[in-house]
Amino acid sequence: MPLDLNCDLGEGEPPPRTRALMRLATSVNVACGGHAGDAATMERCVLLAKSLGVKVGAHPGVTGGFGRGEVRLTPAELPTLLLAQVGALHRLTEVHKVRLHHVKLHGALYYAVEHDARLGRCYVETMARWFRGLPLYALAGGRVAQLGRELGVRIWEEAFLDRGYRADGSLVPRSEPGALLTRPHEVATRLRSLRARGGWPAQGGIWLALRPRTLCLHGDTPGALALLRTARRELATN
Numbered sequence: 702m703p704l705d706l707n708c709d710l711g712e713g714e715p716p717p718r719t720r721a722l723m724r725l726a727t728s729v730n731v732a733c734g735g736h737a738g739d740a741a742t743m744e745r746c747v748l749l750a751k752s753l754g755v756k757v758g759a760h761p762g763v764t765g766g767f768g769r770g771e772v773r774l775t776p777a778e779l780p781t782l783l784l785a786q787v788g789a790l791h792r793l794t795e796v797h798k799v800r801l802h803h804v805k806l807h808g809a810l811y812y813a814v815e816h817d818a819r820l821g822r823c824y825v826e827t828m829a830r831w832f833r834g835l836p837l838y839a840l841a842g843g844r845v846a847q848l849g850r851e852l853g854v855r856i857w858e859e860a861f862l863d864r865g866y867r868a869d870g871s872l873v874p875r876s877e878p879g880a881l882l883t884r885p886h887e888v889a890t891r892l893r894s895l896r897a898r899g900g901w902p903a904q905g906g907i908w909l910a911l912r913p914r915t916l917c918l919h920g921d922t923p924g925a926l927a928l929l930r931t932a933r934r935e936l937a938t939n
Contacts, residue, residue: 705857705915706932707838709760709807711746712737714920722920723749725929728756730805730838733786736762743793751799758838761786762807772813776823783827791832803857804828805838812872815843822848829854841913842870860895860913862888862932863922868907879904883923885931892916892935 708726710719711733723729723746731746732738738760750757761783763772774782787804794801806814806824814821825848828837834855839845841858849856863882865873873880882888894901900910918928 702914704913704936705756706929706936707758707805707859707915707917708920708925708929709805709917710920711742711760712920713742716745718920719746720749721926722929723753723755725926725933726755726918728758728802728915730758730760730803730807731790732760732762732807733790735764735782735786735810736807740789740793743790744797747790747793747797747799751797756802757790757794757799758803758805759787759790759801760805760807761810763810772809772820774810774813774820776819779820779823780827780831783824784831787832801835803836803838804832805859811840814845815840815871818844821845825849825852825854838915838917840870841911857914858912859915859917860911861917861919862891863918863925863928866901866903866909868903868905868909870903870909873904881922883928885924885927888918888928888931889935892932 705727707728707730708722709730710722711731729750731743733743747757791801814824821844829852836855836857837849838857838859841860846856846858865879867873891901900908903909918925918932
C-alpha cells in the first residue's frame with residue numbers, strides 16, 4: 702500500500718502557499734478553529750483539496766500559543782472541543798460534497814492524548830461514538846493507536862519526516878536542539894531507511910522500528926516546500 706503524505710494547512714499561511722503545499726501532499730489536516738483557522742480558511746482548503754484530489758482531514762487543537770502550550774483540558778471538556786471543531790469542518794465538506802477522510806489532533810493535544818490515559822481513552826471513545834468510520838492519524842506505536850485497535854476505531858499510524866525522535870519513540874520537544882529536520886537530504890535518508898529497513902535512527906543512534914501508513918511534513922517547517930518535493934520524489938521511486 703502506498704504511503705500517504707500529509708501536511709497541516711489552513712493555519713494562517715498565505716493562500717498561494719496553501720496551494721503550493723497542497724499540490725505536493727496526498728492528504729491535508731485542516732485547522733478548524735482551535736489553534737488556527739476560521740470558516741473562510743476551512744472552506745478555502747476544502748475547495749482546493751476537492752480541485753486537487755487531496756484527502757481532507759480535520760485538525761482540531763487547543764487555543765492559545767498556536768496550540769503548542771500546556772493542555773488544560775479535562776476528559777469532560779474534550780468531547781465538546783471535538784464536536785465543535787471536527788463537526789464544523791465536517792459540515793463544510795458535506796456542503797461541498799467532499800468526504801471527510803480523517804482526524805488528526807494538533808500540537809499539544811496530539812501529545813496530551815498519548816501521555817494522559819484518561820484523555821486518550823476519551824478521545825478514541827468520542828470519535829467512535831460521533832465520527833465512527835473516520836481514521837485517526839495517530840503516533841506510530843503510541844497509546845491512541847493501541848486504544849483504537851482495542852475499540853474498533855480505524856487507525857493510520859503516523860511518523861514525522863521533519864521531527865527529531867527520542868529513543869522511546871516520542872518526539873524531541875521543539876524547544877530542544879534536534880527537534881526539526883529542515884534539509885531535504887535528511888528527509889530523503891529517512892524515507893530510504895524506512896522503506897529498506899522499516900525504521901530510522903533516533904537520538905543517540907538508537908534504532909526505532911516504525912510501521913506508518915501516513916507520513917507528516919509540517920507546513921510551517923522551514924523549507925517545507927523543498928522537503929515535500931523531496932518526499933514525493935522518493936515515494937515515487939520503486
